[in-house]
Amino acid sequence: MxxxxxxxxxxxxxxxxxxxxxxxxxxxxxxxxxxxxxxxxxxxxxxxxxxxxxxxxxxxxxxxxxxxxxxxxxxxxxEPTGQYAVGVHLDPSVVTVVLLDLTGEVVARRPVDQVADEPGVLIDGIAKTIEDAISEAGAARDRVTGVGIAAPGPIDVERGMVVDPPNLSAWHRVPLRDELQRRTGLPVVLDKDVTAAASAEKWAGQGGSFVFFYLGTGVGAGLVIGDEVVRGSSSNVGEIGHVIVDPDGPVCYCGRRGCVGESSQPRYLVQQAVQAGVLAQGIDLDDRQAVDTAFSRLCRLAADGSGVPRDLIATLAGRIAKVVEDIANLLDLDRVVFGGPHWEQLAPVLGDAVRAALDGRFLLRSVHPFEVTGTALGADVGAIGAGSLVLDQTFSPNPSLALVGER
Ligand SMILES: [Zn+2]
Missing domain, CATH: 1.10.10.10 (Winged helix-like DNA-binding domain superfamily/Winged helix DNA-binding domain)
Known part of the structure; x- marks a missing residue:
């Protein structure tokens, strides 16, 4: 509209x-x-x-x-070259930088060489990667209007701080916004990863009312209601990771059992598969690389056949569907969009299983359908969303100015 x-x-x-x-x-x-x-x-x-x-x-x-x-x-x-926006996705496993043109197209994409978790070193690396991406695209530096950062919650938006991101043990209340602004000379905005992802989805033409269900190192929800991104009172909307879906499930770092975030982790799914005898014993569950490899194998087995691997992911789907159902009913949403680093591998089984679990259960189905989809923006949805936060400012009329005019 x-x-x-x-x-x-x-x-x-x-x-x-x-x-x-x-x-x-x-x-x-x-x-x-x-x-x-x-x-x-x-x-x-x-x-x-x-x-x-x-x-x-x-x-x-x-x-x-x-x-x-x-x-x-x-x-x-x-005019695509009229303005550019940088998007940075600070994910604990891989930091990605993209450059978007004025139409929102990705014109450059680069991972940040993550030599250390030490904040100063990593922020230097991000700043350098931003300059490399601008050069690679041949974009005029003075046409780059700003940098958006998508970071794991919780964040302190007022101070531009990342509070305690998972798996980045050296990061505690890091003033990422100001540090990156100082290094690049560009205006920087910080938002939650799930909110950025929801914003990207909205930009790609997916308006309406939906929840973006993010499957990564944490599980979170981004919300768009009536075409508007919802942020809540402190921009920390969507902390659903500790909704309990399985009272006998794995122990979460919050101290309780069976939180949806912990139950969705590759580490737990791999552990279950080993216990059921479908993956070989001896995988070191503290080795991220080994868990990733085993998780890929489990997802392939699940997609190719029936049996235990498929049942494990279908069970997870049922638990996730319950959380989605509650959010959708509470807010009268028309769809869920899945995404995040773990989505692509889980998609072949999880998508259909969530759809099946919700079918006939969604309370509002007699009024309108409820759609289950995956993001079309792939693994870069967080970075693209971060860039779209900057572009949003170009295309969003400032309502306070309008009020002045109408008085
Ligand atoms: Zn928890």
Missing amino acids: ARRGTNLDRVGGFNDAVVLDAIRRSEQLSRVELAEATGLSGQAISNIARRLLDAGLVREAGRLRGAGLGKPRTLLEL
């Missing part, structure tokens, strides 16, 4: 963003169509279009000849 503009000239920045967003949503629009979509006058559209063309944010994209005898209409579209 296109936003409406306001015909008062005091709110130029607001209307520019409204017009830019309308062009983004439709890919190509003429000035006449823009006026219809935004409610702005023809003169206002003409002025804004001139400004956006001069700023290099839009370009003319050929002419549209109507059925009548009127003048052909010139179409406007986004």
